[in-house]
Amino acid sequence: MLKVIVCGATGYTGFELIKLLLKHPEVEISAISAKIEKPERISDIFPELKGILDMHCDEMKIQDMIKTGGRIAFLALPHRVSMEFAPHFLEKGIKVIDLSADFRLKDTSAYEKYYGQGHKCKEYLATSVYGLPELYNDKIKGAKLIANPGCYPTAAILSLAPLISKKAGDIKELIIDAKTGVTGAGRKANLAFNFAEVAENMWAYKIGTHQHAPEIDQELSALAGQNIKVLFVPHLVPVKRGILTTAYVKIKKCPAVSELIKLYKDFYKSAPFVRVYDEGKFPQTKDVYYSNFCDIGITIAEGRIVIVGCIDNLIKGASGQAVQNMNIMCGFKETQGLL
Numbered sequence: 001m002l003k004v005i006v007c008g009a010t011g012y013t014g015f016e017l018i019k020l021l022l023k024h025p026e027v028e029i030s031a032i033s034a035k036i037e038k039p040e041r042i043s044d045i046f047p048e049l050k051g052i053l054d055m056h057c058d059e060m061k062i063q064d065m066i067k068t069g070g071r072i073a074f075l076a077l078p079h080r081v082s083m084e085f086a087p088h089f090l091e092k093g094i095k096v097i098d099l100s101a102d103f104r105l106k107d108t109s110a111y112e113k114y115y116g117q118g119h120k121c122k123e124y125l126a127t128s129v130y131g132l133p134e135l136y137n138d139k140i141k142g143a144k145l146i147a148n149p150g151c152y153p154t155a156a157i158l159s160l161a162p163l164i165s166k167k168a169g170d171i172k173e174l175i176i177d178a179k180t181g182v183t184g185a186g187r188k189a190n191l192a193f194n195f196a197e198v199a200e201n202m203w204a205y206k207i208g209t210h211q212h213a214p215e216i217d218q219e220l221s222a223l224a225g226q227n228i229k230v231l232f233v234p235h236l237v238p239v240k241r242g243i244l245t246t247a248y249v250k251i252k253k254c255p256a257v258s259e260l261i262k263l264y265k266d267f268y269k270s271a272p273f274v275r276v277y278d279e280g281k282f283p284q285t286k287d288v289y290y291s292n293f294c295d296i297g298i299t300i301a302e303g304r305i306v307i308v309g310c311i312d313n314l315i316k317g318a319s320g321q322a323v324q325n326m327n328i329m330c331g332f333k334e335t336q337g338l339l
C-alpha cells in the first residue's frame with residue numbers, strides 16, 4: 001500500500017481527498033494535518049468519517065508526518081501557504097501534489113500580481129508539472145511536484161484545448177463566462193458567502209482581473225504555440241458545488257458543428273474523464289456532481305463557436321484530479337478510485 005499525507009485536511013478539498021483516498025484500493029492515509037490549534041479526531045470534525053477514519057488531525061508538524069512513511073504529500077492548503085511547506089517534503093524525496101496555485105504560474109511576475117506576494121521558491125517552478133492529465137500525461141508520470149490545476153481553468157482549458165490546438169491561428173476573440181458554486185471559495189468563514197448573502201443571489205466578480213485568467217492564458221498559449229489572451233468573467237451562483245464555463249469563440253472561418261464535435265471526440269479519445277456530447281446536447285452541473293468527469297457540449301450560434309464545459313469543482317476541479325495525478329505518477333490505473 002502506498003502511504004500518503006493530506007495537509008489541509010479540514011478544508012473542503014482536503015475532506016474530499018480523504019474520502020476518495022479511503023476508497024482507493026492501493027492507498028493508505030498515514031497522516032493528516034491543518035492549521036488546527038490542538039490535535040482533534042478528523043471524525044469529530046467531519047462526523048461522516050466516524051468509524052471510518054478516526055485518526056487525529058494535527059498542526060503541520062512536518063517531521064512527524066514524514067516519519068509516518070508517506071511517499072506522496074497532498075497539499076490542500078491556501079496559496080502562499082503551500083510554498084512554505086512543499087520544499088520540506090521534496091527535500092526528503094516525498095512527492096508533492098499541490099492543490100493551491102503556488103506552482104502553476106511559470107511567470108513569477110504574474111504570480112506576484114495576482115497572488116499579492118513574491119514567490120518564495122522559484123527554483124521549483126522549472127520542474128513543477130501542470131497536472132492536467134488530458135494534456136500532460138507523460139510529464140506527470142515522472143513528476144516530483146504537481147501543480148494541480150485550478151477549478152475554473154480545468155473546465156475552461158479542457159473546453160478549449162482541441163480547438164486551440166488545431167485552429168489557434170484563426171481565432172479572433174475568446175471570451176469565457178463562468179459560474180461556480182460556493183464551495184469554490186473554501187470552508188473558512190467569510191461574510192460574503194453566508195447563506196443569507198448567497199441564497200437567491202448571483203454576482204459577477206473580478207472581471208478581467210481573476211487570478212485564474214493568467215493560468216488559462218499560460219496553458220492555452222503553450223498549446224497554441226502563440227500568445228493567447230482570454231476575457232474571463234466569473235460568477236458566483238447559489239449552489240454548493242459545480243462549475244459551468246461557456247466559451248464564446250469568434251473565428252475566421254467557422255467549421256461545421258459536426259466537424260468540431262469530431263475534432264473534440266478524437267482529441268479526447270484516450271481521456272477517460274472527458275465526455276464530449278453529441279450535437280444538440282449540452283452538459284449540466286448535475287451530470288458531473290461528485291464525479292471526476294468534465295462534460296463538454298459544442299454548437300455554433302451567430303457566427304461564434306460556443307462551448308459549454310461542466311465539472312464538479314471539488315472533484316475534477318481539485319481532489320479527484322489530484323488522485324488522477326497520483327494514479328499516473330504511481331503507475332496505477334488512471335481511473336483507480338475514481339470510477
Ligand SMILES: NC(=O)c1ccc[n+]([C@@H]2O[C@H](COP(=O)([O-])OP(=O)(O)OC[C@H]3O[C@@H](n4cnc5c(N)ncnc54)[C@H](OP(=O)(O)O)[C@@H]3O)[C@@H](O)[C@H]2O)c1
Nearest residue numbers: 008010011012013034035036077078079100184186187318
Ligand atoms: N474549493 C475549491 O473548489 C478548490 C478547487 C481547486 C483548487 N482549490 C485550492 O485548493 C486549496 C484548498 O482549498 P479549500 O477550498 O479546500 O480551502 P479551505 O476549505 O479553506 O481549506 C484550507 C485548509 O488549509 C488549512 N490551512 C490554512 N492555513 C494554513 C496554514 N497556515 N498552515 C496549515 N494549514 C493551513 C486549513 O486549516 P484550518 O481549517 O485548521 O484553518 C484547511 O484545512 C486552495 O489553495 C484552493 O485555492 C480549491
